[in-house]
Amino acid sequence: MGMGYMVLAGIIMLMSWFVSNRLKSKFEFYSKLHLQNGMSGAEIAEKMLADNGIYDVKVISTPGQLTDHYNPADKTVNLSESVYNQRNAAAAAVAAHECGHAIQHATAYSMLQLRSKLVPIVSFASNIVQWILLAGILMVNTFPSLLLVGIVIFSATTLFTIITLPVEYDASNRALAWLKNKNMVNQAEYAGAEDSLKWAARTYVVAAIGSIGTLLYYISIFMGRSNDE
Numbered sequence: 136m137g138m139g140y141m142v143l144a145g146i147i148m149l150m151s152w153f154v155s156n157r158l159k160s161k162f163e164f165y166s167k168l169h170l171q172n173g174m175s176g177a178e179i180a181e182k183m184l185a186d187n188g189i190y191d192v193k194v195i196s197t198p199g200q201l202t203d204h205y206n207p208a209d210k211t212v213n214l215s216e217s218v219y220n221q222r223n224a225a226a227a228a229v230a231a232h233e234c235g236h237a238i239q240h241a242t243a244y245s246m247l248q249l250r251s252k253l254v255p256i257v258s259f260a261s262n263i264v265q266w267i268l269l270a271g272i273l274m275v276n277t278f279p280s281l282l283l284v285g286i287v288i289f290s291a292t293t294l295f296t297i298i299t300l301p302v303e304y305d306a307s308n309r310a311l312a313w314l315k316n317k318n319m320v321n322q323a324e325y326a327g328a329e330d331s332l333k334w335a336a337r338t339y340v341v342a343a344i345g346s347i348g349t350l351l352y353y354i355s356i357f358m359g360r361s362n363d364e
Contacts, residue, residue, distance in 0.1 A: 143348050143349065146348075147341070147344070147345040147348060150341045150344070150345070151341050151342075151345070154334065154337045154338055154340075154341050155338065157334050157337075158201075158335055158337070158338060161225075161330060161331050161334045162201075162225045164327075165223060165224040165228070165327040165328070165331050166217070166221065166223050166224075166225045166226070167223065168224040168225070168323065168327045169222055169223050170222050170223060170227060170324055171320075171321055171324070172320075173222055174222060174227070174319075175219065175220055175221060175222050175226065176214050176218040176220070176222075176226035176227065176229065176230035177194050177214060177219045177220070177230070179226070179227045179230040179231060179319065180194045180212050180214065180230040180231070180233065180234050181194050182317075182319075183230070183310075184212070184234055184237060186313065186317060187234075187238050188241075189237060189238065189241050191210055192210045192212060192237045192241075193210065193211045193212070194212045194219075194230075195211050195213055195214070195219075196213075196215075196216050196219040197214065197215060197216070198215070198216060199215055199216075200215055201215060202215045203215050203218055203229050203230075203232075204233065204236075205233045205234075205237050205240070207236075207240045207251060210240075212230075212233045212236075212237055213233070214229070214230055214233065215229075218230055224324045224325075224327035224328050224331065225327065225328075227314065227320060227324065227328055228310065228327070228329075228331040228332050229331070229335075231310030231311075231313060231314055231319075231328070232306050232307050232310040232332055232335070233306075234309075234313075235305070235306030235307065235310045236302075236306045238306075239305065239306060244302075244305065246298055246302050246305070247302050249298055250295065250298045253291065253294065253295045253298065254295075256291050257291060257292050257295045260288045261292060263288070264285060264288045264289050264292065267281065267284060267285035267288060268282065268285035268286075268353060270285075271283070271284070271285045271286075272353075272356060275356060275357070279357065282353065282356065282357050286350070286353050286354060286357060289346075289349070290350060292346060293343075293346040293347055293349075293350045296339070296342050296343040296346045297343050297347075299339050299342075300336075300339055300340065300343055303335075303336050304336055307332040307333075307335075310328075310332065311325070311328065311329055311332065314328055
């Protein structure tokens, strides 16, 4: 793969490790900041959905840690067991954020719709793109078109990570606005929720940066081969 790729991969891995560890430490810290209103993450989610006139979305518990997500296919807000049951600033932030995605779905938020359309393409691409890119690099001098095909496919996954950014930030903004406007949290709890979501969003920023950097690396290999001809 070359020294350039090794350096790039190392930087991306270091960034990912740093942000992931900060996120875990932030959630652990704000999990100790108990809500004065005494509501659980599940209750927070149910109230936010109701306040936004959404009654066809179920709030359910899902196993694991940081496994929280909204599933548009069956209209469920899936909260990890700790978020579902606990009554703290971190749980409130996550629950409200996932409901933010449900509101995006209900209001036909354009970026969410675009991301949803890319899901089948990205799911297919992720299964084959690394093999095509590897073969393309190995055969770059004899069959450069294969690497170009890999680059085009990988571009779809990169586009997906970029589109994910406004989707995630918008969901967090909706969550924080609702928590504040409905007086669901006090000042300290709001600050904790905001900080938690800020670090959660940065995981998507790192993913996008990593994908863009990797795409540019493959493009440089292809362009370098073209310049040698």
